Amino acid sequence: MSEPVAPIRPRALLGAMLASADRRQLVVVMALMIAAALTEGVGIMMLVPMLALVDAGGMRAPGRVGELLHGLVGTVSLGQVVLVFLALLLLRAYVKHAQTMKALELQHMLVDRMRESLFAGLVSAEWRWLATRRASDHASLLITDIGRIGAAFQQLMTLAATLVTAIAYLAAAYLLSWQVALVATLGGALILFGFAGHRRRAVQLGRLLGGANKGLQAEIVEGFDGVRITKMLGGEARQRARFASVLRTLRGQQIDYAASASHGRTALQLGGGALLAALVYVGLAVLKLPLAAMLPILLVFARLVPMLGVIQQSWHSWLHAAAAMAETEALRRETASVAEASAPADAPPLALARxxxxxxxxxxxxxxxxxxxxxxxxxxxxxxxxxxxxxxxxxxxxxxxxxxxxxxxxxxxxxxxxxxxxxxxxxxxxxxxxxxxxxxxxxxxxxxxxxxxxxxxxxxxxxxxxxxxxxxxxxxxxxxxxxxxxxxxxxxxxxxxxxxxxxxxxxxxxxxxxxxxxxxxxxxxxxxxxxxxxxxxxxxxxxxxxxxxxxxxxxxxxxxxxxxxxxxxxxxxxxx
Structure with a gap:
């Protein structure tokens, strides 16, 4: 009798994942993300006075922010602006390094907590329930699938950092030219919306990959347990053929995922290129902005367009691992429902007198x-x-x-x-x-x-x-x-x-x-x-x-x- 398939609800599973993370560490990582994004946005804005100091007559950004930044030309030198810009780069590099290390620490803590919690649930479950389950499936979940969840969590951290940075860039873009920024926002949303079917496919591929991982784990465990009888039956060739078949299935699922991700990247590159071309047309042909004024804006969106790919790929990776998260949550709830009633650790063992x-x-x-x-x-x-x-x-x-x-x-x-x-x-x-x-x-x-x-x-x-x-x-x-x-x-x-x-x-x-x-x-x-x-x-x-x-x-x-x-x-x- 097959076990029921755990439902996949990405938002609920995302909440369960975040609930398993260390909240204090998560707040620290998010704060570092915001700090990195702010230094990035301010650094881009600093390009305006730098360009203005190179050519005080031609380089001027539109809008009130452009006027404010352009006003710095008479009060600071090019060297001072360059030093501030470099200081921001150094600060951002330090913040990004700290963010990377803290996010990695958070990821490891999450994976370890999930493994410890699930393992504790399994060993504390009723023997009646454990005896009906395949141990290799639990091993696959603990070793491989929770590892996939950890990688997906890292992708989510990348997604969050990218979103915060993108917001900072968009804020700078709206301050420089709200018309061009609005066109970019609508175009980016349209591109991401077009990948809805692609994301549903990622969920299906994740489910299939989880099954392939279980098959490999079971084949390895059973193969080594039965190696003596395999030799006695002269079944080495058959055993190798079975193992090779399981490997082919696993590799096929991995290749399908890689192909899906590659198709997504290709489509995003095409869509992003078209969006950049549209922005140039709107800025130069429709709004009649001078080329000098368009340079900071185009720099902003030249950085923003690849972020669409990072956002899509990160969410795609999370959806691919959502099946593993769903199974982990389902098994956690099931082990909790079949847990043995615990005796106090310091209670003396029972004596037998009669x-x-x-x-x-x-x-x-x-x-x-x-x-x-x-x-x-x-x-x-x-x-x-x-x-x-x-x-x-x-x-x-x-x-x-x-x-x-x-x-x-x-x-x-x-x-x-x-x-x-x-x-x-x-x-x-x-x-x-x-x-x-x-x-x-x-x-x-x-x-x-x-x-x-x-x-x-x-x-x-x-x-x-x-x-x-x-x-x-x-x-x-x-x-x-x-x-x-x-x-x-x-x-x-x-x-x-x-x-x-x-x-x-x-x-x-x-x-x-x-x-x-x-x-x-x-x-x-x-x-x-x-x-x-x-x-x-x-x-x-x-x-x-x-x-x-x-x-x-x-x-x-x-x-x-x-x-x-x-x-x-x-x-x-x-x-x-």
């Missing part, structure tokens, strides 16, 4: 027919070992997720002693639970890094004790010992070694409940014996749940629970 109890617990996954679990009644006495068995898809993992507090039952309840595990207490309970999955996840650092991931404050003695309890003594015989690098996802270690390090990491938490998911399903006899020895040593010290089928592991259990079709099978039926 039993973990399920009464009438039922659970159904969204979008699936039938319940995953039906009316589960189960008691796990404290510091006993329970084995859960059953065919694939019977509901064992769903039951384990409820016992660990990852999922909350739709019907019935779960209690730890007398505490109902629901809402914020689920997080409290998880602080007392450890889990070792069938394919343990290890960081790509050292063994020490992986152990400290669970307990950052653990000292050397605690690390060595946990490894010993997990029958992971092999670590001490390695050349670098606990500082041995394990490779990407622990690939330099055997499956049994990874299992034992994952078990040691879990034991560092001193859990009240320890859940082991198929801990020896793919291990050789020696590794299975080591894991069995470690688990046997935990019997009576921690409440254990073992999910599996290996008889050697089931023999360690105080009780055996068989589940089929989401229901616990009574012992008599299970025995048959």
């Amino acid at each position: 039993a973990v109890t399920l009464r009438g617990a039922g659970f159904t996954y969204a979008g699936r027919e039938g319940a995953a679990l039906h009316e589960i009644d189960l008691v796990l006495p404290a510091r006993t070992t329970t084995a859960i068995v059953g065919p694939s898809g019977a509901g064992k993992s769903s039951l384990a997720d409820i016992l660990m507090g990852l999922l909350s039952p739709d019907t019935g309840e779960m209690r730890v002693d007398d505490v109902v595990i629901a809402g914020p207490t689920r997080q409290l309970w998880r602080r007392s639970v450890a889990y070792v999955q069938q394919q343990p996840f290890l960081l790509g650092g050292s063994i020490r890094d992986n152990l400290l991931w669970a307990a950052p404050e653990a000292d050397e003695a605690a690390l060595r004790a946990a490894l010993a309890k997990a029958s992971a003594d092999f670590v001490f015989a390695l050349p670098r010992g606990i500082d041995t690098l394990v490779g990407d996802r622990g690939q330099t270690l055997s499956g049994g070694e990874r299992q034992r390090i994952a078990l040691a990491r879990a034991l560092l938490l001193s859990p009240e409940l320890l859940v082991l998911d198929e801990p020896t399903s793919a291990l050789d006899p020696a590794n299975e014996a080591a894991i069995r020895k470690a688990i046997a040593g935990l019997h009576g010290a921690v409440t254990l749940v073992i999910i599996g089928h290996r008889q050697a592991m089931l023999d360690l259990a105080d009780q055996l629970v068989r589940i089929e079709d989401g229901r616990i099978v009574p012992r008599a039926e299970a025995a048959e």
